Amino acid sequence: MGRMSIRNIKYAPQYLNAGGEREIDLRGQKIAIIENLGTTKDIHESIDLSDNEISKLDNFPLLHELKTIIVANNHIQYIADNLGSRLPNLKALVMNKNRIQTFNQLKPLESFNNTLEYISLMDNRVADEAKYRLYLISLLPKLKYIDGQKVTQAERKAAAMAFDGGSGDFTLQNPQEALAEESRRITPHQKTILIERLQKATTLAEANTIGQILKDGVLPKNY
Numbered sequence: 001m002g003r004m005s006i007r008n009i010k011y012a013p014q015y016l017n018a019g020g021e022r023e024i025d026l027r028g029q030k031i032a033i034i035e036n037l038g039t040t041k042d043i044h045e046s047i048d049l050s051d052n053e054i055s056k057l058d059n060f061p062l063l064h065e066l067k068t069i070i071v072a073n074n075h076i077q078y079i080a081d082n083l084g085s086r087l088p089n090l091k092a093l094v095m096n097k098n099r100i101q102t103f104n105q106l107k108p109l110e111s112f113n114n115t116l117e118y119i120s121l122m123d124n125r126v127a128d129e130a131k132y133r134l135y136l137i138s139l140l141p142k143l144k145y146i147d148g149q150k151v152t153q154a155e156r157k158a159a160a161m162a163f164d165g166g167s168g169d170f171t172l173q174n175p176q177e178a179l180a181e182e183s184r185r186i187t188p189h190q191k192t193i194l195i196e197r198l199q200k201a202t203t204l205a206e207a208n209t210i211g212q213i214l215k216d217g218v219l220p221k222n223y
């Protein structure tokens with residue numbers, strides 16, 4: 001079991017990532033516990049902790065500059081409360097291939113409800129839940145992308161109808177209708193078909209209808 005030692009942090013690779021952020025690379029060191037990040041002196045905008053053995057997303061010092069955390073392929077099943085107060089400018093969190101199974105495990109992320117714009121939880125069991133995207137949108141209203149897919153306006157409306165402030169419980173505001181709308185969200189395959197139909201449209205009305213569907217990202221009822 002590795003340690004996130006002061007020495008490891010000091011000699012870790014540092015560079016500008018593809019997004020233009022100054023990143024520190026602590027991948028693949030068998031790190032089990034997040035610690036000693038105060039020694040970074042808050043100069044990094046991104047930290048990559050992928051391919052380690054971390055089970056808890058916690059123990060961060062106050063880091064104003066940090067905007068991106070990558071902790072893919074770990075063992076995370078616990079997220080600390082109030083992380084947002086220690087990472088006040090975090091915009092992106094990548095937690096693919098961890099051990100998040102329930103909405104309750106995600107609820108502590110609500111402390112990022114004013115900052116987080118991108119989250120990826122692919123290959124976590126919770127991502128297979130039917131209401132997964134709606135829950136995250138309700139919990140984190142600033143989100144723009146979930147698992148690489150853009151959050152649509154229709155999803156925001158459905159989330160507002162289906163959930164009560166990210167509580168994980170349905171409201172009485174017709175959740176069946178909200179979920180029905182979510183189920184009509186356009187898949188990549190459907191998008192390809194619609195684009196082909198748009199290119200072959202023979203009337204302005206048909207072109208406008210298909211264009212609006214593509215813009216909304218949701219198929220109308222009985223379409």
